Amino acid sequence: xxxxxxxxxxxxxxxxxxxxxxxxxxxxxxxxxxxxxxxxxxxxxxxxxxxxxxxxxxxxxxxxxxxxxxxxxxxxxxxxxxxxxxxxxxxxxxxxxxxxxxxxxxxxxxxxxxxxxxxxxxxxxxxxxxxxxxxxxxxxxxxxxxxxxxxxxxxxxxxxxxxxxxxxxxxxxxxxxxxxxxxxxxxxxxxxxxxxxxxxxxxxxxxxxxxxxxxxxxxxxxxxxxxxxxxxxxxxxxxxxxxxxxxxxxxxxxxxxxxxxxxxxxxxxxxxxxxxxxxxxxxxxxxx
Amino acid sequence: xxxxxxxxxxxxxxxxxxxxxxxxxxxxxxxxxxxxxxxxxxxxxxxxxxxxxxxxxxxxxxxxxxxxxxxxxxxxxxxxxxxxxxxxxxxxxxxxxxxxxxxxxxxxxxxxxxxxxxxxxxxxxxxxxxxxxxxxxxxxxxxxxxxxxxxxx
Numbered sequence: 001x002x003x004x005x006x007x008x009x010x011x012x013x014x015x016x017x018x019x020x021x022x023x024x025x026x027x028x029x030x031x032x033x034x035x036x037x038x039x040x041x042x043x044x045x046x047x048x049x050x051x052x053x054x055x056x057x058x059x060x061x062x063x064x065x066x067x068x069x070x071x072x073x074x075x076x077x078x079x080x081x082x083x084x085x086x087x088x089x090x091x092x093x094x095x096x097x098x099x100x101x102x103x104x105x106x107x108x109x110x111x112x113x114x115x116x117x118x119x120x121x122x123x124x125x126x127x128x129x130x131x132x133x134x135x136x137x138x139x140x141x142x143x144x145x146x147x148x149x150x151x152x153x154x155x156x157x158x159x160x161x162x163x164x165x166x167x168x169x170x171x172x173x174x175x176x177x178x179x180x181x182x183x184x185x186x187x188x189x190x191x192x193x194x195x196x197x198x199x200x201x202x203x204x205x206x207x208x209x210x211x212x213x214x215x216x217x218x219x220x221x222x223x224x225x226x227x228x229x230x231x232x233x234x235x236x237x238x239x240x241x242x243x244x245x246x247x248x249x250x251x252x253x254x255x256x257x258x259x260x261x262x263x264x265x266x267x268x269x270x271x272x273x274x275x276x277x278x279x280x281x282x283x284x285x286x287x288x
Numbered sequence: 289x290x291x292x293x294x295x296x297x298x299x300x301x302x303x304x305x306x307x308x309x310x311x312x313x314x315x316x317x318x319x320x321x322x323x324x325x326x327x328x329x330x331x332x333x334x335x336x337x338x339x340x341x342x343x344x345x346x347x348x349x350x351x352x353x354x355x356x357x358x359x360x361x362x363x364x365x366x367x368x369x370x371x372x373x374x375x376x377x378x379x380x381x382x383x384x385x386x387x388x389x390x391x392x393x394x395x396x397x398x399x400x401x402x403x404x405x406x407x408x409x410x411x412x413x414x415x416x417x418x419x420x421x422x423x424x425x426x427x428x429x430x431x432x433x434x435x436x437x438x439x440x441x
Contacts, residue, residue, distance in 0.1 A: 104417025
């Protein structure tokens with residue numbers, strides 16, 4: 001059975017306060033932002049009879065605000081808005097690059113950063129970038145507001161740690177010191193419209209001596225949720241990036257990721273491709 | 289009741305608010321140029337412009353088009369007076385079976401209108417969300433570039 005429009009209840013709050021109030025009243029409603037994932041499920045007939053909380057009129061959550069210590073992305077910010085923003089292009093190029101690889105123009109014009117997070121796909125392309133920028137997810141509920149690190153918002157495949165009645169209102173990106181280099185790389189079947197086999201973001205800061213001050217390395221599609229390579233990051237701190245150190249860091253990757261075989265790729269391919277991405281980045285090759 | 293503008297004309301829709309925009313266009317407004325391909329946001333055949341930006345109309349419930357401007361392939365030209373882009377497709381063999389063509393045309397139109405690049409790489413990136421299963425990409429890209437050149441003259 002296809003999606004049956006007559007079976008749906010549409011709730012259309014006009015403000016953030018009204019959205020929270022309506023969601024509290026209809027806890028079974030599905031929050032609905034750009035619809036690029038939700039409508040696919042609906043078209044297949046999987047959501048008939050449900051209520052949707054259409055957030056598209058909540059103007060307060062559609063803004064990008066530059067503040068003193070970072071940038072606040074309203075949860076309804078689209079992938080196109082992120083790519084077009086001059087401060088984001090300058091300060092958070094890995095996120096901009098990630099947004100450019102999500103689907104194609106039609107999806108990037110509709111898909112939102114908050115919807116992307118709430119959908120919690122293991123293959124979410126923006127997540128490795130958000131992870132290395134140590135973004136914070138700002139959450140609103142009738143009882144009050146809270147913020148959690150991006151790493152703590154994902155509970156598993158398609159599951160978040162959002163509690164009943166909570167909605168994502170923004171993603172906060174703290175400014176970082178300009179890194180020595182940074183890279184975003186996605187491996188898929190083709191450049192557009194494909195879901196990642198593996199997706200990587202890396203930032204590295206080095207001292208004048210070449211010693212690593214800090215490395216932030218994150219993979220998507222390599223575990224149920226986005227993963228930072230904590231073991232490799234800790235190992236690299238204080239070391240020079242020679243072949244021995246790079247090989248040892250690559251070995252440590254398996255402490256933090258464990259990919260699966262699925263329709264898009266195999267565990268073996270994912271491990272090999274990810275290792276190559278990591279090594280290329282640490283060697284300073286393939287940077288953008 | 290949902291009010292929206294389609295190809296410059298004000299329209300009113302009184303049915304189920306979660307009905308897909310593509311179905312409202314085709315069934316309720318009898319504007320049938322827009323075709324459905326995959327119905328899951330992969331192929332771009334159903335692309336229309338929502339406030340000037342390409343979107344998949346199979347992924348937009350009409351309630352999210354309220355008060356907004358929709359442009360379909362019908363806004364480009366008429367059989368008697370084709371747009372430059374449509375003439376370009378005709379001259380370069382940009383259409384084969386035709387199912388992807390309305391989406392290709394409206395996406396390319398948005399790209400050129402917004403000042404996007406006229407080189408092959410820019411055009412291919414702009415059209416990367418539009419699939420052609422006749423494998424006609426070469427001539428589609430050629431059509432867009434030729435139309436862009438004739439627009440410039």
